[in-house]
Amino acid sequence: MKKIFSLAVILAVMFALPSFGATEGAMLSGPYKDGTRLTLATGGEQGEYYAFGSAIAEMVSRKTTTQVRAVSSRGAMNNVEALDRNNAKIAFIQTDVGFYASRGTRLFNSKHDKFSTVAVLYPEAVQIVTLDPKITHVEHLKGKTVSVGSEGSGTYFNAVDVFTAYGMDIETDINPVYESFGDSVEALKEGKIDAAFIVAGTPTPAVSELAKSGKVSIVSFDDEHIMKLIGECPYYGKIELPKSTYGTNDNDVTVAVHAVIVARDDVKENDIYNFMYGIFENLDGLKKANPRAEYLTLKTAAGYPAVRYHPGAVKYLGENGILVSGKN
Numbered sequence: 001m002k003k004i005f006s007l008a009v010i011l012a013v014m015f016a017l018p019s020f021g022a023t024e025g026a027m028l029s030g031p032y033k034d035g036t037r038l039t040l041a042t043g044g045e046q047g048e049y050y051a052f053g054s055a056i057a058e059m060v061s062r063k064t065t066t067q068v069r070a071v072s073s074r075g076a077m078n079n080v081e082a083l084d085r086n087n088a089k090i091a092f093i094q095t096d097v098g099f100y101a102s103r104g105t106r107l108f109n110s111k112h113d114k115f116s117t118v119a120v121l122y123p124e125a126v127q128i129v130t131l132d133p134k135i136t137h138v139e140h141l142k143g144k145t146v147s148v149g150s151e152g153s154g155t156y157f158n159a160v161d162v163f164t165a166y167g168m169d170i171e172t173d174i175n176p177v178y179e180s181f182g183d184s185v186e187a188l189k190e191g192k193i194d195a196a197f198i199v200a201g202t203p204t205p206a207v208s209e210l211a212k213s214g215k216v217s218i219v220s221f222d223d224e225h226i227m228k229l230i231g232e233c234p235y236y237g238k239i240e241l242p243k244s245t246y247g248t249n250d251n252d253v254t255v256a257v258h259a260v261i262v263a264r265d266d267v268k269e270n271d272i273y274n275f276m277y278g279i280f281e282n283l284d285g286l287k288k289a290n291p292r293a294e295y296l297t298l299k300t301a302a303g304y305p306a307v308r309y310h311p312g313a314v315k316y317l318g319e320n321g322i323l324v325s326g327k328n
Contacts, residue, residue: 272312
């Protein structure tokens with residue numbers, strides 16, 4: 001796979017750059033008065049994408065002339081297709097799915113490159129969950145029965161990436177089963193599997209619920225293999241889960257993809273500027289509406305080099321002292 005700077009490296013560089021927020025004298029252009037209507041594709045109605053997307057849509061619609069309507073969907077891959085068909089103007093996806101789509105690999109048989117990045121939102125941790133205290137490292141999964149997500153899903157490919165970084169084969173070094181989050185949790189409770197890959201924002205309700213029935217452990221990654229993984233798959237970043245997340249004995253080190261909002265390239269620059277303005281000039285209110293907003297900063301919003309940024313996002317971030325690579 002062609003190597004580019006990893007998300008972790010880009011974020012580290014961003015953190016080192018000076019940032020000049022609106023409160024320090026930046027002259028913002030917005031919100032613009034000529035906003036239009038945008039449809040935001042999110043996820044299932046019971047999921048966090050729909051809840052957070054609805055909160056964002058309400059805030060942007062209230063604070064700017066760009067009116068956003070959040071709609072439910074079947075998730076990231078479906079959202080890319082909705083953008084292609086012009087059934088949505090903006091959408092939630094994950095950094096890995098965006099990488100696959102823009103290059104026509106894995107989940108996609110052809111390139112889908114008519115969309116651009118608006119903002120990175122929050123991390124979705126690759127959590128290898130187990131109730132077996134003897135499984136503490138990825139290598140301990142050899143010979144074990146492990147749920148790796150639905151076959152061909154984003155979670156499945158996350159599992160492939162992890163095992164490859166550790167020199168393991170997902171088909172021969174473990175006994176893979178292909179189950180959804182909910183089925184994986186039930187299988188863990190019943191002792192049918194030894195571990196499960198669950199990729200989501202934390203704390204993940206399904207894992208929190210599992211912790212009520214027994215002592216949950218999150219399998220930790222070591223730095224050597226994390227850097228190897230990020231080097232080959234630049235859509236990951238290192239993340240540490242505090243032990244308070246699920247009541248584990250120690251903080252757990254793993255990797256994460258990130259939820260990100262993307263937009264069709266033909267969405268007006270002023271509308272995406274208004275979208276950014278509606279979010280980042282109203283963070284306090286958004287945090288009250290949804291806890292995922294606690295992760296939002298302009299620096300992290302700018303941390304997705306794999307897919308270039310929409311001109312409206314480039315303009316807003318630039319006015320706040322942050323440069324990103326944009327589409328012409």
